[in-house]
Amino acid sequence: MMLRTHRSRTIRTGLHAVLLCLALPLVTPTSAMAQGATVAQPTKAMKDEAATRFKKGLELFKEADYVAALVEFRRAYELVPSWQVLYNIGQVQYQLQDYANSLQSLERYLAEGGRQVPATRRSEVENDLxxxxxxxxxxxxxxxxxxxxxxxxxTLVGTSPLGKALTVNAGRRRVGVSRExxxxxTRVVExxxxxxxxxxxxxxxxxxxxPATPAPGADSEGDGDASSGRARATAQVDGNSSSRVPWIGWGITGGLAAGAAVFGVLALGASSDLQDxxxxxxxxxxxxxxxxSKATTMSVVTDALAGAxxxxxxxxxxxxxxxPPSDSAGNARASSPGLQLGISPRGAQLVGSF
Incomplete structure (x- = not known):
């Protein structure tokens, strides 16, 4: 708890100094500018917006809203890339326990600030590093x-191949790789x-x-075995589909028989009423x-349902x-003779042995 209070006081002092720098007509050169690279100078509007965002970042930091504060500081750095901003970004990342990015930001702060970094601040940052x-x-x-x-x-960190190992926070990291x-x-690396x-x-x-991963204890004999396995699965599905047909037929038969019974009872009642x-x-x-007419109708419906x-x-x-019998039942019934249904003009015949 004391560490957080100390860092809150330190970062406010640093941000106040950076805010004064942003108000100047020219910002302190970064390392790229010091090496002679051509960098576009920020306009007055960009400086004003950067100053506004820094003030907002300060307010958010005081409210312990570190995520929002980091967004504002980064946006201000994009507008006016002053090396002092890196100190503030690194300190907020430290508070967010994003140690890898905090290390990178503070190292850049010392490198780009060079001799302009006060001795006391340099000592403090080196201890943090x-x-x-x-x-x-x-x-x-x-x-x-x-x-x-x-x-x-x-967070996107680059594209393959990477030139060196990535610096990450210790712990469990979620790594994902994709290409069109x-x-x-995606996998988790600890x-x-x-x-x-x-x-x-x-x-x-x-x-x-x-590539399919065989289940524990399953045989693995190459592509041929996999193909036969798919064939067996297909055959099993087809067999199951075929075996459903008789059950549907018997269901329809039961429904028609039940309807015939109901209308038969109604027909008997109507016939009795007619006699009375x-x-x-x-x-x-x-x-x-x-x-x-009612008795006749009931009788006709009963006969139709019974016939159906x-x-x-x-x-x-x-x-x-x-x-055909299933594979599991086929072996058990292999020795049993089958039954045959014969249909002739005189009727149907069931031939076989039990």
């Missing part, structure tokens, strides 16, 4: 194809402070078959005609007897 070096690790990433984008913890036309890959972990990626072109009306005096001819149930039952029986 020693602490940071004990909290970082390295990851060597290799990819089988060039120009693949490499992402660490959702290839299947992306690396302790000071250690170097290696991560190798073999990207496959889109549409290429992914015929034995009753004073019944009009219209009532007798209606009762007779009989036909559906015959078809279901035919497919049941014609459906």
């Amino acid at each position: 020693q602490t940071l070096k004990g909290r970082i690790a390295f990851v060597e990433i290799t990819v089988n194809v060039p120009d693949a984008e490499i992402v660490v913890d959702d 036309g290839y299947q992306p890959q 690396v302790a402070s000071g250690d170097t972990a290696k991560a190798s990626f073999e990207l496959l072109e889109r549409g290429a078959a992914t 009306l015929r034995g009753t005096r004073g019944v009009s001819a219209a009532d007798l005609s209606a009762a007779s 149930a009989l036909i559906a039952g015959g078809v279901s029986l035919y497919f049941t007897l014609r459906t």
Whole structure:
């Protein structure tokens, strides 16, 4: 807790100094400018915006909103690339426990500031660098194809091939590799402070078959065995599909039979009512005609449903007897004679032995 209070006080002092520098007509040269490289000078509007963003970064830092403060400081550095800004960026990254990027920012601060960095500030930063070096690790990433984008913890760090190992925060790091036309890959790499972990990626072109990993205890005999395995799977699916046909037929048969039974009961009731009306005096001819029509309708529907149930039952029986047995049941039934259904003009015959 005391460390955070000390750093909050230190960073406010540094930011105040940087803000004064940004108000000057010309900013302090960075290392690129010191080497004679041509760098466009920021306009007055850019300086004003950078100063505004620094003030906002200060406010956010005081409120412990370090993520938003870092965004404002980085934006100010883009507008006016002064080396003093790197100190503030590095300190905020330190607070965010982004030790790898904090190390990079503070090293750049000392290198680009050179002799302009006050002795007390240089001593402080050098102590911070020693602490940071004990909290970082390295990851060597290799990819089988060039120009693949490499992402660490959702941040783009470069493209393959990388010239050297990446400096990362110690711990568990999420590494992803992708390239257009290839299947992306992601894995988690765990690396302790000071250690170097290696991560190798073999990207496959889109549409290429992914090598199957056999289950523990499964036989692995090459492509031929894999092909036969796919064939067995297909055959099993087809067999299952065929075996469903008799069950559907028997379901329809049961429904028709149940309907025939219901309408049969209704037909008997209508016939009984008709007989009662015929034995009753004073019944009009219209009532007798209606009762007779109802009884006849019920009888016709019952006969139709019964006939349909009989036909559906015959078809279901035919497919049941014609459906080949499954592999598991086939061996058990191999010694049992089959049944045959014969259809002739005189009727149907079931031939076989049990």
